[in-house]
Amino acid sequence: MPGRVRRVAAGLAAAALALLAWDRLCPLPTPGRDSPYALVVLARDGTPLRAFPDKDHIWRHPVLLDEVSPLYLQALINYEDRAFWWHPGVNPFALARAAWQRLASGRIVSGGSTLTMQVARMIDPMPRTPTGKLRQMLRAFQLEWHYSKREILGLYLNYAPMGGVLEGVEAASRAYLAKPSSRLTHAEAALLTVLPQMPSILRPDRNPERARAARDKVLSRMEGTWRAAEIQDARTEPVIVQNLREPLLAPLLAQRLKAGAGGRTRIDSTLDAALQTHVESLLQSRTHVLPPRVSLAALVMDNATLEVLAYAGSADFTDRDRFSHVDMVRASRSPGSTLKPFLYAFALDEGLIHSESLLADTPQSFAGYQPGNFQQSFHGPVSVSEALVKSLNVPAVEVLDRLGPTRFVAMLRQGGLKLDFPRGAEPNLSVILGGAGARLEDMVGAYAAFARRGMAAVPRFTPRSPVAERRMMSEGAAFIVREILEGGGTIADAAEGQGRRRGIAWKTGTSFGFRDAWSVGVSDRYTVGVWVGRPDGTPNPGFFGANVAAPLLVDIFNILPEAPAGRVIPASVSQEKICWPLGQRASEQDIRLCPLQRTAWLLNGAAPPTFPDRIRSGAPTLAYYVDRQTGLRVQPGCARHAVERIEAARWPAALEPWLDESMRRRLPPALAPECAYERSAEGSIRIVGLTDGEVMVKPNAERSLSARAEVRGTNEEVTWLLNGRQIAVTKGASGPVLDFREPGRYDITAIGAAGQHDRISISVLPGRQAR
CATH class of the missing domain: 1.10.3810.10 (Biosynthetic peptidoglycan transglycosylase-like)
Structure with missing residues (x-):
């Protein structure tokens, strides 16, 4: 054994x-x-x-x-x-x-x-x-x-x-x-x-x-x-199965994450599969009404966790004609006007403006740079709020000129939004109108600051991604700009007020030549960004942020569950009455210097004055004498009757031609003939060839009526406006040929290089129908 x-x-x-x-x-x-x-x-x-x-x-x-x-x-x-x-x-x-x-x-x-x-x-x-x-x-x-x-x-x-x-x-x-x-x-x-x-x-x-x-x-x-x-x-239980098919949601994000897999066989992302499906369906549905080769991109981020819930880098991954494999979430494109909210937030933090600061939306030259508005028309005196909601270009350039383009770009970079410039190029005033490149994912991370008390963030694509956030602006500046953007405007009207009801603050942008259409918005819980255009940079005339990108942004917000957080006004923010044109508190001004009052958001109690006049030097207030009997402006030494001393706030020279009748009556009156030797910039040029109040009749209904206007009193450049729209810049006496195609009233304004101006109104009556 x-x-x-x-x-x-x-x-x-x-x-x-x-x-x-x-x-x-x-x-x-x-x-x-x-x-x-x-x-x-x-x-x-x-x-x-x-x-x-x-x-x-x-x-x-x-x-x-x-x-x-x-x-x-x-x-x-x-x-x-x-x-x-x-x-x-x-x-x-x-x-x-x-x-x-x-x-x-x-x-x-x-x-x-x-x-x-x-x-x-x-x-x-x-x-x-x-x-x-x-x-x-x-x-x-x-x-x-x-x-x-x-x-x-x-x-x-x-x-x-x-x-x-x-x-x-x-x-x-x-x-x-x-x-x-x-x-x-x-x-x-x-x-x-x-x-x-x-x-x-x-x-x-x-x-x-x-x-x-x-x-x-x-x-x-x-x-x-x-x-x-x-x-x-x-x-x-019957055996019912689906045919084998490859899963294909967020394919461009998956490709991106694969590149950094590092030998892993499984990558968990932050995406919400149901929301991703909805967003991709929305983008694909838009392709039926878009021209060939036009693509779209969209990104949805949770403001609390910074997790990206939906990522669509192209309109349809199966449509190669639309450059389906080009990820436009990561592409650097001109952001158009989408940087304007950051500009006004920075200017608030720097104490340059409040929400109702007076700006001039008029033809202006900034060291040779002459920006125009998208619609090629001007609005005259506007507030910061109006300039932002209407996305006016000239006021934005004016604020950027005060802040400084290099400083503006540095502040964006400090907050995590890095702009791309051509090799050797330096920041200039055009940057606020899209003169640099930005990425949709960076824009979404930056816009989140308006819903996150001024803290911008880096979007997170996986649970393992670190939480990275930077101070973009103060909490108060973020609150004020968001309140302005939630006011709506043309975009909210197009969306039938949905944005205003749901507490969505957004901004659109269109790059030069209609190459890129943007819309970026925030709610209490989400930040959403949308881009529309051709990845190869070919222009799409008639495509701009408000008509192609904003409606898609609203549709995406409509499918997002929202739980309002109940916003609280920061301690640094207050509301007070301010005066135009001086821009300061009404409570601190003589009533005679406060012809217009507006309710403004103030940051840290600051009510900075209106920017200094770029055309006319001198104090923001002036005193003059009027003849009590004639109402004309005089000097005591040349007056024929008793005089009255008037003290008034001075409007910026570029804005005087744009004031309404009630404000124009408050301007210094014309000089009395006996004091004609007292010359000034006001009224020193005059439109000739047409007479104020003149009535003209078209030859017939089909033909337009033409007339030449001229100017007297200057040999310098003169900017001509027709009903507020710039139509020509001439030099010396010779003016433009005006073409009146339709019956109606026409306001013609001539503005000299020194701010002097003249304005007349004519009426055009319809002609007889041609037989």
Whole structure:
């Protein structure tokens, strides 16, 4: 007996040494070394956004053991390998049973392979021969030696062949059943359990009846483990699966994340799959009314977590004619007027303005730079609020001229918004109208500052991304600018007031030549950015932010769940009455110096005065004398009657031609003839060729009426306006030929280089209908 024990012990020792030698000489292949997992990018709920196959075009969706339905694990263990948790990799009883069944029936009834042996064949394919079987068994022993039972089961879950290009239970569940493997029913768990036995023959998308018969065989094996009622219900469940298709949501973001995968096989993103689907559908629906090759991009970010919930880099990833593979979320494009809110916020922080500061929307030259408005018309005196809501260009350039373009660009960069300039170019006044490049994702991160108490942020695409935020502006400046933007304007009107009701503050932008149309907006909870244009930079005449980008922005906000946060006015912000034209508090001004009052938002109690006059030097107030009898302006030395001293606030010279009648009556009156030697800039030029109040009749209804205007009193440049729209710049006496196409009233204004001006009004009556 002792001798037999020694022989058995020696045999076991020899077997152990043989296995150790086998392990050293034939090391176990690393799972996935030669055929790595398909990289899969997932939404926040685990929904696959896009999967990238391995070199053999095999699709695998990595899944952890705890992420798979317990029903599947129960079916798998009971059907494939009931002794899995205790055998050493090979089950001798199962092998003996399989051999006996083959001898008795002359065919293979069961294979006798354990789950460990099946994993061994997956990572080291081998022929189904006696030699191959032996190699498989040795590999199974190695697996048990190097891996725990849970790790081996995890390898099976991810590598089991599931038909076609699919491997692993998660890939099969997503592809066939359109659900994660964590939500399998009893019938679905049984179906996916049996599929690896004959994956080509039992594919449910091609052979549903065979798949059902095999599934029911597994259900029969589950008697005693599952309740009879559950098994009966599972048998009645039809085999209905979807055709295999590649997941394709947020494909450009997935491609972007893949580039930084660093060997990972699974990337969890922050995207909301349902919202992403809605946003992509909205963009695709717009392509039907857009010209060829025009694309769109959109980004949605959660203001609290900075997580990106939707990312659409192109209009339709399947439409190559629209440059579908160009990610316009990352592209640097001219932002048009979308930088204006930052300019006014910075000017507030610098104490240059308040919300109702007086600005001049008139033709002006800034060291040779002459900006115009989008509609090529001017509005005269406007407040900061009006200039921002109406997106007026000249007032923005005026504020930027005071702040300084280099400082403005540096403040943007400090807040995280870096602008791109051509090589060798320096910031100049054109930057506020789109004279630099910006990226949609950076713009969204910067705009978030208006809803995050002045803190801009870097959008986060994965849960692992760090939280990065910077101070863009003060909390008070952010609040004031957001209040102004929520006031609406043409965009809110186009959206039928939806933005105003829902507390959305937004701004649009259009780059030079209609190349880029933008709209960026914030609510309490979200920041959304939209871009529309051609990725190759070709102009799209008639495409601007308000008519193509803003409606899409509103539609995106409409599908977002909103929970208003209940905004509180910061302690640094107050409201007070201010005066025009001086710009300071009404409570601190003589009533005579405050002809117009407006309610303004003030930051830190500052009510800075109106910018100094760029045309006319002197104090912001003036005193003069009028003849009490004639009402004309005089000097005491040349007056014929009693005089009255008048003290008044001086309007900027560029704005005087634009004042309404009530304000024009408050301007200093004309000089009395007896004091004509007292010359000044006011009234020193005069329009001739046409007479104020003149009535003209068109020759007939079809033809326009033309007339030439001239000017006297200057040899310098003269800017001509017709009904507030600039029509010409002339020099000297000769003026433009005016073309009156329609009947009506026409206001003609001539403005000299020194701010002197004259204005007349004529009326054009319709002519007779031509026969």
